[in-house]
Amino acid sequence: MHEHNPASLRIGFIGSGRVAKALAWGLSGSGHSVVAAASRSLGSAQQLAQRIAGCSATADAQDVVDGADLVFITVPDDAIAAVASNLVWREGAAVVHCSAATEVAALAPAARAGAWTGGFHPLQLFADPEVALAGLPGCTIAIEAEGGLLRRLERLAAALGCRNMHLPPGCRARYHVAAHCAGGFVIALLKQAVDLWASFGVGREDTIRALLPLLRGTTASVERSGLAQGLAGTYSRGDIGTVEKHLAELAHAGPDALHLYCELALLSIPLGLERGGYDEKRADAMRALLRQALQA
Numbered sequence: 001m002h003e004h005n006p007a008s009l010r011i012g013f014i015g016s017g018r019v020a021k022a023l024a025w026g027l028s029g030s031g032h033s034v035v036a037a038a039s040r041s042l043g044s045a046q047q048l049a050q051r052i053a054g055c056s057a058t059a060d061a062q063d064v065v066d067g068a069d070l071v072f073i074t075v076p077d078d079a080i081a082a083v084a085s086n087l088v089w090r091e092g093a094a095v096v097h098c099s100a101a102t103e104v105a106a107l108a109p110a111a112r113a114g115a116w117t118g119g120f121h122p123l124q125l126f127a128d129p130e131v132a133l134a135g136l137p138g139c140t141i142a143i144e145a146e147g148g149l150l151r152r153l154e155r156l157a158a159a160l161g162c163r164n165m166h167l168p169p170g171c172r173a174r175y176h177v178a179a180h181c182a183g184g185f186v187i188a189l190l191k192q193a194v195d196l197w198a199s200f201g202v203g204r205e206d207t208i209r210a211l212l213p214l215l216r217g218t219t220a221s222v223e224r225s226g227l228a229q230g231l232a233g234t235y236s237r238g239d240i241g242t243v244e245k246h247l248a249e250l251a252h253a254g255p256d257a258l259h260l261y262c263e264l265a266l267l268s269i270p271l272g273l274e275r276g277g278y279d280e281k282r283a284d285a286m287r288a289l290l291r292q293a294l295q296a
C-alpha cells in the first residue's frame with residue numbers, strides 16, 4: 001500500500017454489479033489500473049471489463065486476488081464473509097468491501113493471512129451504474145481502514161471526485177441507520193403523503209409530481225441555511241392552531257399515521273426553537289398536544 005502513482009496499483013473487483021461497475025469505470029477513468037473482475041456469472045464480469053482497457057473478466061475470483069493489489073468485494077452483503085473465506089489471501093495485499101452495515105471483521109480470513117482490510121462505502125444510491133457514476137462527484141465515501149490502506153482509499157475517493165469520512169470500528173450499523181433518514185425513509189414519507197391525498201382522490205403520480213418540488217426546495221433550503229434556519233412550516237413558526245387541526249384530522253386516519261406525525265413533529269420542535277421561531281412556553285404547549293395525541 002505504498003504506491004502513489006495511481007496506475008501502479010492493480011485494482012480488482014469480485015462481484016460485478018451496480019456498485020462495482022460504477023467504481024471500476026470511475027477509477028479507470030481517473031487513471032487507475034482496474035485489471036480484473038469476477039462475478040457469480042461471467043457475463044456480469046465481462047460487462048464490467050469490456051469498458052476498461054487491460055481489464056480481464058474471469059470466472060474464478062481467485063484470479064482477481066492473485067492479480068490485484070487491492071480487491072473490492074462488491075457482492076451482496078450476505079455473501080461478503082463467505083466470499084472472503086473461500087479465497088487464499090497473501091500478506092500485504094488489500095481487500096475492502098462496500099457495504100454500509102457489514103463490519104470489516106467479515107474480511108477476517110484475509111486479515112489473518114496478513115492482508116490489509118477495510119470498508120469503502122459510497123453514500124449514494126446505485127440503481128443504475130451509469131447514473132451512479134455521473135452522480136458520484138460530490139458524494140461522500142465512508143472509509144474504515146488503517147495506515148497505508150486508509151491513505152490509499154482516501155486518494156481513491158478523491159480521484160472519484162468524492163469527499164471522505166472516517167468510520168471508527170463498530171459503528172457501521174448506526175452509520176447506516178442515519179443514511180436511511182436521508183434516503184429510503186424519505187421515500188416512505190412520500191408514500192405516507194400519497195396515502196393521505198389518495199383519501200380525497202388524488203393519484204400517486206399526481207401527488208409525487210406535486211410534492212417533488214417541495215422536497216427539492218427543502219433540500220436546497222438545508223443546503224443553503226442548515227437544519228434549523230432551513231426549517232419551514234408549522235413547526236418553524238409554532239402555529240398551535242394548525243397543530244390542533246392536524247391532530248384532529250389524523251385521529252381519523254388511523255394510529256400509524258398519527259404516531260408517525262407526532263414523532264416527527266416532536267423532533268421538529270427543537271429545530272424550531274433553535275431557529276428562534278417561538279419560545280419554550282409555546283414549544284411546551286405543542287409538545288403537550290402531541291404527547292396527549294400519542295397516548296390517546
Ligand SMILES: NC(=O)c1ccc[n+]([C@@H]2O[C@H](COP(=O)([O-])OP(=O)(O)OC[C@H]3O[C@@H](n4cnc5c(N)ncnc54)[C@H](OP(=O)(O)O)[C@@H]3O)[C@@H](O)[C@H]2O)c1
Binds near residue numbers: 042123
Ligand atoms: N446499490 C447501492 O445503492 C449501494 C450503495 C452503496 C453500497 N452498496 C454495497 O455494494 C455492494 C454491492 O451492491 P450492489 O448494489 O452493487 O449489488 P448488485 O448490483 O446486486 O451486484 C452484486 C454482484 O455480485 C455478484 N455476486 C453475488 N453473489 C456472488 C458471489 N457469491 N460471488 C461472486 N459474485 C457474486 C452478483 O452476481 P451476477 O454475477 O449474477 O451479476 C452481482 O454482479 C453491497 O455490499 C452493497 O451493500 C450498494
